[in-house]
Amino acid sequence: MTLFERLAQALHADRPVALATRLxxxxxxxxxxxLEDEVQGDLGTPGLNHAAAGEARxxxxxxxxxxxxxxxDGEPVxxxxxxxxxxxxxxxxxxxxxxxxxxxxxxxxxxxxxYMVTVVDARPVFATKxxxxxxxxxxxxxxxxxxxxxxxxxxxxxxxxxxxxxFDIPVLQAALRTNAGYIGAMGSRRTHANRVEELHRIGxxxxxLARISAPIGLDIGARTPEETAISIAAExxxxxxxxxxxxxxxxxxxxxxQRAAVTTP
Numbered sequence: 001m002t003l004f005e006r007l008a009q010a011l012h013a014d015r016p017v018a019l020a021t022r023l024x025x026x027x028x029x030x031x032x033x034x035l036e037d038e039v040q041g042d043l044g045t046p047g048l049n050h051a052a053a054g055e056a057r058x059x060x061x062x063x064x065x066x067x068x069x070x071x072x073d074g075e076p077v078x079x080x081x082x083x084x085x086x087x088x089x090x091x092x093x094x095x096x097x098x099x100x101x102x103x104x105x106x107x108x109x110x111x112x113x114x115y116m117v118t119v120v121d122a123r124p125v126f127a128t129k130x131x132x133x134x135x136x137x138x139x140x141x142x143x144x145x146x147x148x149x150x151x152x153x154x155x156x157x158x159x160x161x162x163x164x165x166x167f168d169i170p171v172l173q174a175a176l177r178t179n180a181g182y183i184g185a186m187g188s189r190r191t192h193a194n195r196v197e198e199l200h201r202i203g204x205x206x207x208x209l210a211r212i213s214a215p216i217g218l219d220i221g222a223r224t225p226e227e228t229a230i231s232i233a234a235e236x237x238x239x240x241x242x243x244x245x246x247x248x249x250x251x252x253x254x255x256x257x258q259r260a261a262v263t264t265p
Contacts, residue, residue: 003033003041010035016089016155018056022048023067023082036060043083047074052083059087061155061240062114091116095150096135097143097171098161099126102186105225106159107135109233115157120146122167144170152178157236159216160185169198176208182236184216218245 001009010017020032022043032041032049034056043049051074059066065086072080094110096103099121110117111134118137121127127140139146143162152158158180162168168185172195175183185192192214199209217231218238238245 003031006033006035006040011088016060016087018060018085018087018089020052020056020083020085023084025072025081032056034060044081045073048072048081048083050074051076052085055083056085056087059085060089061092063087063089063091064114092153092155092157093118093151094157094159095120095147095152096159096161097121097147097167098163098186099123099128099132099138100161100163102161102225102228103159104132104134105229106161106232107132109226109229110157110159111136113233113236118150121162142170143167144174147171147174147178152180154179154181156180157182158184159232161216163187163191165195165198168195169202172199172212173202173204176204176211182213182239183211184213184232184235186216187214189215213239 007017007019016036018034020034020043022028022030025044027044030043032039032043032052034053039049039053043052048070051070052068055068067082067084069079070081070083071077092115094115094117096106096110096117096119099119103119107117107119117135118139119127119132119135120139120141120143122140122142124140127138129135129138132138158175160168160171160175162171163186172185185195187195196209213235217228218234220227220231220234222228222231235245
């Protein structure tokens with residue numbers, strides 16, 4: 001199957017797919033097709049293929065097109081080769097449950113990350129666009145009932161900030177029935193231990209419970225709603241990129257992930 005046939009197939013199946021086109025040098029016009037788990041084509045060098053595939057996947061995560069510049073072998077310096085990446089994917093969705101001060105900050109950070117952000121709360125007095133202006137949508141509904149009908153895929157982030165057992169347990173049950181890529185719940189370690197005990201009691205498995213990030217976010221000492229939103233955003237990115245969220249200076253992995261294995265057409 002040719003590269004363009006694969007592109008058409010992915011678009012027809014509504015699969016996220018990116019097409020990277022080299023703009024400079026004797027191999028200008030060369031193309032690389034990037035899917036979530038596969039790469040096809042050749043931009044000229046293995047390093048450039050890897051670098052462009054990594055950038056394409058980052059753009060797929062937010063559903064955006066862009067021109068990226070690399071060295072001839074994909075180096076982040078040199079500015080020798082421009083690559084246009086057309087990312088065909090709807091923006092990922094972030095559902096924030098609980099219309100509180102932390103939700104206002106989370107909606108703002110979620111938008112910066114490229115998500116379509118919906119905030120859900122059963123209390124009409126709190127669930128208003130005036131209180132959370134950065135959200136794309138604010139919905140008055142019981143979180144679990146909303147989530148049971150909402151579109152969710154592997155790029156979806158579920159942020160549970162309700163911090164109330166009558167909301168938390170049902171929405172966590174609903175969340176674990178989805179394939180959401182991130183499920184995080186606010187609360188202290190003691191609060192989450194109580195949640196785990198209750199979820200165990202009603203039959204939730206250890207494997208499912210391990211999908212819940214709680215207490216939510218990375219340990220950066222966050223205190224304010226804005227700092228907490230940043231810690232949650234950092235955890236989402238780290239999980240997506242399969243990193244542990246530690247300091248770069250303490251690790252030895254490449255600064256930018258290069259996960260793609262390249263095949264020629």
